[in-house]
Amino acid sequence: MDELLTQIRACRLCAPRFAATRTAHRPAPVVWLDPRARILVAGQAPGIQAHQKQRPFDDRSGDRLRDWMGVTREEFYDLANLAFLPAAFCFPGYDAKGSDLPPPAICAQTWHDRVMAGLPDLRLTLLIGAYSQRFHLGTRTSMTETVAGWRDHLPGVIPLPHPSWRNTAWLKRNPWFETDLLPVLRADVRKALS
Numbered sequence: 001m002d003e004l005l006t007q008i009r010a011c012r013l014c015a016p017r018f019a020a021t022r023t024a025h026r027p028a029p030v031v032w033l034d035p036r037a038r039i040l041v042a043g044q045a046p047g048i049q050a051h052q053k054q055r056p057f058d059d060r061s062g063d064r065l066r067d068w069m070g071v072t073r074e075e076f077y078d079l080a081n082l083a084f085l086p087a088a089f090c091f092p093g094y095d096a097k098g099s100d101l102p103p104p105a106i107c108a109q110t111w112h113d114r115v116m117a118g119l120p121d122l123r124l125t126l127l128i129g130a131y132s133q134r135f136h137l138g139t140r141t142s143m144t145e146t147v148a149g150w151r152d153h154l155p156g157v158i159p160l161p162h163p164s165w166r167n168t169a170w171l172k173r174n175p176w177f178e179t180d181l182l183p184v185l186r187a188d189v190r191k192a193l194s
């Protein structure tokens, strides 16, 4: 795993693509992985804050995700607990509307299988957002349909919406997420970490 992490951190495959975005940034893979991890958070590409801090979910979205999971910041960032495998390791830049661009497909194609082979102790996988749900489940359903069918993927996999403030209205429209799914998520997280 050490050699693989070094290779990912040095990856510059998307340099021309990122240079052409409005932020004209350089690749800066956010790598938070350890073979001891028991929970995998498979999300989208890092946002600008994760890019700048070089730490996944160190923002308000992360606060909401930690609340959903029922874990402290210390538990969340303990490498023996959680590993993060985003659809791309680097911030992809912004589109014309100021939203994050899609994660470059080449990232998962290049790294996904090798990372998964280095995580032998996973007990629970959280699939955050449509990109990771489609990639890991091979589905073509919308995020809402996939999350609504969360029981189909138990045990071991739970699909979730992105914990962004942009999804606050979604959470209000889907109260079953809080009443039905979150208690199971918290119990499964606790079991995976015990």
Ligand code: SF4
Pocket: 008, 011, 012, 013, 014, 015, 027, 028, 029, 088, 089, 090, 104, 106, 107, 108, 110
């Ligand atoms: S997004 Fe992935 S493939 Fe592209 S430069 Fe970053 S680590 Fe490499």
